[in-house]
Amino acid sequence: MKILIADDSRVMRQIVTRTLRQAGYDGHDLVEAADGQEALDKTMAEKPDLVLSDWNMPHLTGVEVLRQLRANGVQVPFGFVTSEGTPEMRQAAAAAGALFLVTKPFTADTFRDALDSILG
Amino acid sequence: MTANPTENDLRVIAEQVWSSYLDVDGSKPLLPVPAAKVVVDVTGSVSVTGAWRGHVLVGCSDGASRNAAAALLGIELDEVTDDDVADALGELANIIGGNVKSLLPEPCALSLPHVHVEGEAGRYPASTEVCKLNGTWLEESVTVSVLESTADFAEASAT
Numbered sequence: 001m002k003i004l005i006a007d008d009s010r011v012m013r014q015i016v017t018r019t020l021r022q023a024g025y026d027g028h029d030l031v032e033a034a035d036g037q038e039a040l041d042k043t044m045a046e047k048p049d050l051v052l053s054d055w056n057m058p059h060l061t062g063v064e065v066l067r068q069l070r071a072n073g074v075q076v077p078f079g080f081v082t083s084e085g086t087p088e089m090r091q092a093a094a095a096a097g098a099l100f101l102v103t104k105p106f107t108a109d110t111f112r113d114a115l116d117s118i119l120g
Numbered sequence: 121m122t123a124n125p126t127e128n129d130l131r132v133i134a135e136q137v138w139s140s141y142l143d144v145d146g147s148k149p150l151l152p153v154p155a156a157k158v159v160v161d162v163t164g165s166v167s168v169t170g171a172w173r174g175h176v177l178v179g180c181s182d183g184a185s186r187n188a189a190a191a192l193l194g195i196e197l198d199e200v201t202d203d204d205v206a207d208a209l210g211e212l213a214n215i216i217g218g219n220v221k222s223l224l225p226e227p228c229a230l231s232l233p234h235v236h237v238e239g240e241a242g243r244y245p246a247s248t249e250v251c252k253l254n255g256t257w258l259e260e261s262v263t264v265s266v267l268e269s270t271a272d273f274a275e276a277s278a279t
Binding site for chain 2 (some may be wrong): 008009010011012014015018056057058082083084085086103104105106107
């Protein structure tokens, strides 16, 4: 599968990549995006099978990316990996079509719980 | 009246960050130290606006900031660049700030992180310290603090 990892922090993109491997999800084609606009553009162009996105990013927030994707008819499975997980954000994420919201800091177990139905 | 975050809240959040990313095997914990013993060379911060206004800061000695970058990126210490340090401190501030925000009244918004050198003193004059965690990690200084913007600053900003 092709997985797009969107986060404005290179450190966090590296941690997400490492945690995917630690969770046992090896061998996937990983694509990175460094802000919300790049996440939207690369999702449209590269057609990943899954998007793991930060919420708070320059240019477009993660939930704005998701809303624009859905508005354009793109139904790619989409989950948030973010430092905030308020009930309001979880509601907004679900309403926009997100499958899950994982809060930082996370572990390989957290990833397995969120991703096993998609990647397992 | 909303209860502000406490030093114990910061300790719990920091322990989660350390056990997830910086001390995965439990051999390199963040240990509490007296405030007089900490040295801050680099600070990552995020601002909170909305129902509560202030800042969440992660301060590190130069050595701690480089150790953090190496651990987060999974690279050797001698491979760490200044950009790596800035990214690492910013992300630590973002993660800890996001968790602190969950303790604050809603609605609030979290800014993107900022990182600056020279420590934290004098950077946030229109604010008061709510709580602070002083620690040492791998014999290098780490601080986590929450500053609340003062009412005077809010009024001054509006004029």
